[in-house]
Amino acid sequence: MKVLCICPIGIGNYLLVYPACHALKQSRPEYSLHLLGLRLGIAGLAEGDPVWDGVHVFDPTRMGLDPVQRFSIMRSLRRQHFDASLNFFPSNKWLYHLLPLCAGIRRRFGFAYAYSPITTLPFLITDTVPVDTSLHDARQNMNLAALAADRSAIAGQALQFPALFSDTDKKRAGERLSRYGDGPFIGVHPGSSAEHGMILKRWAPERFAALADRMCEKTGAQALILGGAEEDPIKQAVADAMHAPCRVVEQASLRETAALLNECILCLCNDSGLMHIASCGGVPTAAIFGPTDEKRNGPLGQGSLVIRKHMPGFPLWTADTAGDRTVPKGIDPGQSLDALTVDDAWEQVMPWLERIRAAT
Template sequence: MNILLVKLSSIGDVVHTLPSLAALRNRYPEAHITWVVEEESLDIIQGNPKIDRILVSGRKRWARRLKEGRDIGETLGEIRRFLRELRDRPYDVVIDFMGLLKSAILVFASRGRQKLGYDSMQEMSALFYNEKIPEDMGKHAVDRYLDFARHLGAQPAEPEFYLYIPEESRIRAEALLRDGGVDPESPFAVLSPMSYAGETRLWEDDRFAALGDRIRQELGWPTVITGHESGGRIGRIAAAMGTKALNLENRTTLKELAHLYHRAAVVVTPDSGPMHIAAAVGTPVVALFGASDPARTGPYGKIHTVIRADLPCSPCFKKTCDTRQCMKDISVNMVLDAVRRYVGPKEIR
C-alpha cells in the first residue's frame, strides 16, 4: 500500500499532523508512506522512522525567483523534477491535511487513486478530491486531523508526537546553553515572543522583559529568549531587561530548538509554531492567546496553561487590530503566576 500525506506547512500544523502519521503507521505497518512538506518545516519530520520518503517543495522559493525573474530555467527544472517524483509511485491513498488550493493541486497532480480531503470547500479545494470527510472546526487541530486516520480504519488512542532529534543537535543545543551561562541540567525558562501569523498574537515587548526579570529575581531561573527574524524585537526585549538573558535569536535549527525546549522548565509564548514544538516534546507551556482560539490551536495536552483575557470579541481570528486589547489585558502577574505552577522537578508534575 502506498500512502501520500500532504501537509506543507506551517511548523505548528506539521507538528499537529504527527499523531495522524503515527496512527496510520500503526494501522498499516507495511505501507510505504510519503510526506510532502515545504522547506521551512522539513526539520520537524526529517529522520522520522515512520516516514519512508519525504518530498520537499520549494514553492515559496520558486515563486520568489519567478516573480523576480531570476534563475528561471533552473527553477522550472526543479519544479519539473519535483512533479516527476510526486508521480513516480502509484498512490493508493492521498490525504490532504491542509484543505487549501496549494495542497489540493498537489493531491490532484499526484494521480493517486483515493484522494481524501475535507468537505469544507475552502479555496475550492474539495473539487480536487474524490472522497471527503466532514471538517469539525469545534475540535482541536490534532483531533481534527486524526479524523482522516479514523476514516481509514485506524484507532488512535493517546496521540503520539515524535520528533527525531539527532545527537549532534542535542550536543549543539546544550553547548549554546552552557556557552551562555545556562546549565541545561538545571531549571530555566524560555521566552519565545514571536508569532508570524499576525500582530494580534503578539504580547508587549516591555512585558516580556519584565516577566524575564521577575522569573530571574523571584524564581532564580535563568531566562533564554528564542526566535528567528524578529525584526529587532528580541534584541529590544533582552536590552530592556535588568537581568541578563541568553539571546539565541537565529542561532538554532528547529531540531536544536526542540531539544532546548525539552530541557526547559517552561516555555512562555503566544500562539506560534514554537509553542507546538514545546508541547510536542513534553515541556509545560504558558500560552498567551488573543485573536486565535486555544480550543482549536492551543498547546495539546493537559500539562499546559492557556492565558487569555476572554473579551467578547475574542477569538476574532483577525491578523490586525487597532487596539490588540485582548493581548494588552494579559498582565505580567497573570503570566508569572502561571509560571510558578511549574516550579519543582519535571518528573513529579
C-alpha cells in the same frame, strides 16, 4: 498502499499532523507513508523518522513563479505512483486540493469544510470527513487517519509526537548552555510566523519582556530568547527591555533549538511552532493567544497555560472559518493582544507557576 501525506505550511502544523500519521502506520504497517512538506523546514524535522518512507518538498516561497521547478517536482511525485493522498487540517486552499490531482493520485482524502467556495476546489477531494468544530487540529487529523485506514479506533488513540533532536543536538545544546552560566533557564519566544497575516499573533516586545522579567524573578531563572534569524529584531528588542538575566540565542538550528527548549524549566511564547515544540516535548508552556483559537491549536502538553484577554469577537480564526482569513467588519484583529496588559497576563501566570511548583 502508497500514501502521500500533505502537511500544511507551519512547523507547528507538522507536529499536529504527525500523531495521525504515526497512528496510521501503527494500524496499517503495510502502508508506505510519504510526507509532502510545503516548507523546507518541515522536511528537516522529518528526515530520518521511521514513520516516513520518503520526504518531499513543494515550497512555493522558494520556487517563486518558476514553472520549471514546479513541473519537475510534480513529475517526480507522479513517478512515485501514489495510491492515495491525505490533506491534513487545515488545508482548505486550492493549492492543497490541486496538488494530489497533479501528482496523479486517484483517491484523495480531506475534510468537508464549512467554508468551501468553488475557488478552493473542494470538489477535487474524493473522500471527506466532516470538520468537528469542538476538536483540536491534532484530533481532526486523527479522524482523517481513521477514515484513510478504515479503523475508527484511531480517532481516540493517544497522540504520539516525534523525536525532534538527536544526541548530537542535545550535546550541542548542553555546550551552549554551559557557556551561558548556571540555570535554571526559561525559554522565551516573542516571535511567530509572519505569513498570511500571522504577525498579528505577536504580543508587544516590551510587554513580553516585562512578563518574562516577572517569571525569571519568581523562579530564579535566566531567559533564553529563541527564534529564527528573521526574528532577530524582536528577540533583541525583548532582550533590551529586560532587567532579568537573559541571552539571545543565535545561529541555532531548529533541532538544536528543540534540544535547548528541552532543557528549560518553562517556556513563554506566542502561538508559534516553538510553542508546539516546547509543549509537545513536555516543557510547561505559557502561550499568549490573540486572534487565533487555542481550542484549535493551543499547546497540547500537560501543564500548559493559555494567556488571553477575553473579549467579544475573539478568537477570529476558528475551525468554522478554516481557509477564510476575512476579518469581520468593525473588528481590529490586533485588539485582543493590544488589550492584554502585563498585569492581566501575570494574574494568569502566577497561579500557574504555583501549580507547577507544587507538582515538582
